Amino acid sequence: MLKNLQANIKQTVKTALAEDIGSGDLTADLIKQEQQANAKIISRESAILCGIPWVEEVFKQVDNSIDLEWLLAEGAQIEPNQVICKIQGNARNILTAERCALNFLQTLCSTATITKHYAELIEDTPCRILDTRKTIPGLRLAQKYAVTVGGGKNHRLGLFDAVLIKENHIRSAGSLQAAVETAFARHGDSVKIEVEVESLDELEQALSIGAKHIMLDNFTIEQLQQAVKLNQSRAELEASGNITKQTIRAIALTGVDYVSSGALTKHIQAVDLSLLFEFSD
Numbered sequence: 001m002l003k004n005l006q007a008n009i010k011q012t013v014k015t016a017l018a019e020d021i022g023s024g025d026l027t028a029d030l031i032k033q034e035q036q037a038n039a040k041i042i043s044r045e046s047a048i049l050c051g052i053p054w055v056e057e058v059f060k061q062v063d064n065s066i067d068l069e070w071l072l073a074e075g076a077q078i079e080p081n082q083v084i085c086k087i088q089g090n091a092r093n094i095l096t097a098e099r100c101a102l103n104f105l106q107t108l109c110s111t112a113t114i115t116k117h118y119a120e121l122i123e124d125t126p127c128r129i130l131d132t133r134k135t136i137p138g139l140r141l142a143q144k145y146a147v148t149v150g151g152g153k154n155h156r157l158g159l160f161d162a163v164l165i166k167e168n169h170i171r172s173a174g175s176l177q178a179a180v181e182t183a184f185a186r187h188g189d190s191v192k193i194e195v196e197v198e199s200l201d202e203l204e205q206a207l208s209i210g211a212k213h214i215m216l217d218n219f220t221i222e223q224l225q226q227a228v229k230l231n232q233s234r235a236e237l238e239a240s241g242n243i244t245k246q247t248i249r250a251i252a253l254t255g256v257d258y259v260s261s262g263a264l265t266k267h268i269q270a271v272d273l274s275l276l277f278e279f280s281d
Contacts, residue, residue: 006053008141014058015138016100028095037091037277041105043078044272048116050074051108054142058101058170063093073088075149076114081086084273091277098275098279106137106270108146113271115150115264118248123151127252127259130155130238135260143265155260164215176202180209194238203227207234213262221250230256 023157027243057238059066065126066089071276087094118129131147131154142152156162165179173179174193183193194213196205206214207230216227218241231237236257243251243261 004140004143004147009053009057010061012138012142013054013100013104014146016103017058017061017097018124019045020086020100025092025096028092031092031095033092036089037094038225039087039094039277041085042274042276043080043082043084043109044274045080046113047078047109047149047175047271048111048112049076049078049084051105051110051142052177054104054108055101059094060088063090063096063230065089066093066097066110075207078109078271087275094275094277102273102275103215104142106273107136107268108142108149109271109273111143111146112150112263114268115147117153117245118261118264119151119247122251122252122259125249127256128153129248130258130260130266131264132240132262133158135265147264152264153258154242156192156215163187163194165193166260167196167198167217176205177209180206180211184210196240200230202224203230205271207231211235214238215240216256221254224251224254224256 033243049072056068059068066087069086070084071086072078072084097250114130122129129152131144133156134155135143140158144157147154151265156164163183165176165183170176170179172180180193180195187193192213193211194215195206195211196215196217198217203214204218212235214235215238216224219227219239224239227237238258239251239254239256239259240260243259243263248259248261
């Protein structure tokens with residue numbers, strides 16, 4: 001799913017730098033052109049490290065001669081006041097790259113960290129946590145990558161790589177059966193076809209027409225238990241809707257295969273990071 005990640009990183013970074021620098025960095029221009037500096041990135045809180053490829057690409061596009069030394073690997077646990085990375089190079093260019101680099105890093109660390117929290121709550125069950133399309137515009141691939149770093153799994157990347165038949169599709173098609181049968185006729189086994197159901201009756205109908213991937217939307221714990229019993233392993237079941245850290249374990253223990261949550265990518269708070277300078281002579 002993330003096979004085009006490297007090309008996406010380059011383009012996303014290019015867009016971010018163009019947005020930030022525009023016609024030139026007026027403030028960095030106050031620094032002597034030949035000034036060199038040593039710098040370090042420090043975390044102010046606990047987090048999962050994620051976003052190294054984006055940071056490296058930012059500095060590469062600004063000044064390929066800037067040297068980055070990572071003291072931790074991607075996916076590592078970061079502790080408060082821990083140095084993550086040492087940087088050496090032209091002071092002007094480090095300053096120009098600073099904000100874009102930290103923007104990517106703090107956002108992706110946040111996504112990976114919240115995913116890790118959710119994943120750990122259900123790691124002793126067969127159930128796994130999935131992301132959604134509720135991502136920051138322009139950062140779809142980046143955030144889905146961060147989910148995998150945090151121990152989660154990716155749902156469909158976009159509208160183009162899987163079919164997910166939801167309430168409004170069903171209404172527009174006339175019925176659940178009509179929507180699912182049309183999807184089977186058009187796509188066969190070439191893409192994943194999933195149908196969202198809102199009741200046990202709809203689940204039974206979806207199973208009867210051969211659906212192999214079914215999303216259980218806003219089911220209660222009791223309804224999820226009944227759904228698993230009714231399913232008898234005929235289809236993969238995904239629980240969705242109002243998934244929280246307080247409810248995810250109970251949901252996973254009902255026996256569903258997956259739990260999907262938009263919180264992994266949209267209910268995030270940027271990890272507190274700083275880039276500090278130590279000028280050399």
